[in-house]
Amino acid sequence: MSGSGRPRTSSFAEPPGVPGAAAAAAGSAVAGGSSSGKTGGAQASGGSSSAFGNLKLGRDSGKVTTVVATPGQGPDRPQEVSYTDIKVIGNGSFGVVYQARLIDSQEMVAIKKVLQDKRFKNRELQIMRKLDHCNIVRLRYFFYSSGEKKDEVYLNLVLDFVPETVYRVARHFNKSKTTIPIIYVKVYMYQLFRSLAYIHSQGVCHRDIKPQNLLVDPDTAVLKLCDFGSAKQLVRGEPNVSYICSRYYRAPELIFGATDYTSNIDIWSAGCVLAELLLGQPIFPGDSGVDQLVLGTPTREQIREMNPNYTEFKFPQIKAHPWTKVFKPRTPPEAISLCSRLLEYTPVTRLSPLEACAHAFFDELRQPNARLPNGRELPQLFNFSPVGEQACTCDYRAIAFLLEPLKHLYPVCSYHGTGLTRPALHKVARSPIPQQTTTMFIRNMFIQTQDTPNPNSLKFLPGRVVLETGTMDFAGPRDAYCSPLARQLFRIDGVKSVFFGPDFITITKANGETEWKVIKPDVFATIMDFFTSGLPVVNEADAPRADTAPSEDDDEVVAMIKELLDTRIRPTVQEDGGDVLYRGFEDGIVKLKLQGSCTSCPSSIITLKNGIQNMLQFYVPEVEGVEQVKEEDVDVEKEVQ
Structure with a gap:
């Protein structure tokens, strides 16, 4: 979207043959629709198991098929699963989708059967096995079956069967020359943003959000x-393919060839879905790449934000058109406002999923008497739970704005289902929104948490860089003089020590004195408030230096030790919320200092001896042992002097 918040009409070229057909088939399959025109549906995922189903999937109603399958969640404990009433409901280049009925529960399921390349793990299965959310289709089981050809193996994914898709629902209203009721648009989009908030908190980007992949x-x-066939766990610094996502819903940074994009591409796609439901047709239709992008000419700065490596700026300059001319005259202004905040050229300026949930467009859903057109109550939209909080960690104060209309001041904000309350640091009042005006929002962060081997240490991942270089360990408040963030964290009752890694913060609590459920809300709030303040994490003069940086005094052995620490050992230790610092090599002994979650971990000595020492001795025969340095008296004396 342009900086003025208004769309413009223009077009940019894109390589022909954008992926779409196979993905569309896979997405629509679970809910009754496929690229081949067949009705019905099912979706899939992939993975690995040692259990193979010996019986092929049948196509005869009444035939009972029994296979050995592995549960989608939990331990890999294969079990027999029987199903019947099998029929094909979708197919495409991805494989075949069946509908079936489980014998034990009599529930209908969808089975997606895809050819498995034995050389690779199925990414879709790996992702779906870790997801558990009420707005994401559930992987019940998975199993393997043999094909007609020799050595041909198929992966079969047993999924929830959901009868329709948003695409088919919208098409039904379009065919009847009526507009989809706005309450359905709100209910569907709110649940979509909830699902995106969850998967993004898990580091997963769907990369193919479209109406066909939204089961209802x-x-x-x-x-x-549904359909996580294109999904990926995005890793900072790891390139991704830009040739992804169905054309009508592709974010502009993908069209400009970006490979370092973020989960904000899903937000753009969600904005396209919202606009399509309001318009009754895709907002950015195009049978070819030339017709793909109709927002108008982005500025050079916006193009750089989308892809810094894009240098071809030969585009026609088109005058902006107001949003009100894009949508129908009776479109709610709140809907237009939300669209304008989602369809932004610059990825970082798009709303986050939870910010979208807090938008005034969804106020009606928060009313106690809200009902569906058929008289039914709304589905559960605000059933946030402690489990969900851990999976989708966000500031507790933001949750309150999801539970009630944004019409009042919030002196206190409570998290649904936990009994925890915190003073609200922000007061938000909202007046009716005129056209072309947007609502003020609290900027929130998705802060993930990750367990460490030390039960008293917890790793917090704020989704952004913490330290540009090195790591820092603060054993107590006195050590935090150089870090405004560390000082704030030590003000939280129960915090014993703080550790900063490249992109994470490890908090160690006093042993047994305070429970994590009491400390975590304060840590979330402190981290969010700090990163929105603009203050430096560490004073520039006190920024850490790399302890394993090459030195002219290093001999070949020391250089090899430092390289192993940097490339093999430290990344693994940092995954567990800690770090290991090089402190010297003398008489065959490597001296190391453990930091973060490692310092008081019961297994730290085992890690030091059995892990680090064994690896160093394997690659560097000169290493006779490893010694833990707990106090650096010499360095302390120098600093005091």
Whole structure:
């Protein structure tokens, strides 16, 4: 979107043959629709198991098929699963989708059967096995079956069966020359943003958000996101393919060839879905790449934000058109406002999923008397739980704005289901929103948490850089003089020590004195408030230096030790919320200092001896042992002097 918040009409070229057909088939399959025109549906994921189903999937109604399958979640404990009433409901280049009925529970399921390349793990299965959310289709089981050809193996994914898709629902209203009721648009989009908030908190980007991949139950209006065949766990610094996502819903940074994009591409796609439901047709249609992008000419700065490596700025300059001319005259101004905040050229300026949930467009859903057109109650939209909080960690104060209309001041904000309350640091008042005006929002962060081997240490990942170089360990408040963030964290009752890594913060609490459920809300709030303040994490003069940086005094052995620490050992230790610092090599002994979660971990000595020492001795025969340095008296004396 342009900086003025208004769309413009223009077009940019894109390579022909953008992926779409196969992905569309896979997405629509679970809910009754495929690229081949068949009705019905199912979705899939992939993975690995040692259990193979010996029986092929049948196509005969009444035939009972029994396979050995592995549960989608939990331990890999293969079990027999029987199903019947099998029929094909979708197919495409991805494989075949069947509908079936489980014998034990009599529930309907969708089975997605895809050819498995034995050389690779199926990324879709790996991702789906870790996801558990009410707005994401559930992987019940998975199993393998043999094909007709020799050595041909198929992966079969047994999924929730959901009868419809948003695409088919919208098409039904379009065919009848009516507009989809706005309450359905709100219910569907709110649940989509909830699902995106969850998967993004897990580091997963869907990369193919479109109406065909949004399953809905027409009676209850429950929406479930499906088809994770294009999904990926995004890793900072790791390039991704830009040739992804269906054309109508592709974010502009993908069209400009960006490979270091973020999960904000899903937000753009969600904005396209919202606009399509409001318009009754795709907002950015195009049978070719030339017609793909109709927002207009982005500025040079916006193009750099989308892809810094893009240098071809030969585009026509088109005058902006107001949003009100894009949508129908009776479109709610709140809907237009939300669209304008999602369809932004600059990825970082798009709303986060939870910010979208807090938008005034969804105020109606927060009213106690809200009902569906069929008279039913709305689906569960605000059933946030402690489990969900851990999976989708966000500032507790932001949750309050999801539970009630944004019409009042919030002196206190409580998190649903936990009994925890915190003073609200922000007061937000909202007046009716005129057209072309947007709402003020609290900027929130997705702060993930990760357990460490030390039960008293917890790793917090704020989704941004903490330290540009090195790591820092603060054993107590006195050590935190150089870090404004560390000083704030030590003000939280129960915090014993603080550790900063490249992109994480490890908090160690006093042993047994305070429970994590009491400390975590304060840590979330402190981290969020700090990163929105603009203050430096560490004073520039006190920024850490790399302890393993090459030195002219290093001999070949020391250089090899430092290289192993940097490339093999430290990344693994940092995954557990700690770090190991090089402190010297003398008489065959490597001296190391453990930091973060490692310092008081019961297994730290085992890690030091059995892990680090063994690896160093394997690669560097000169290493006779490893010694832990707990106090650096010499360095302390120098600093005092």
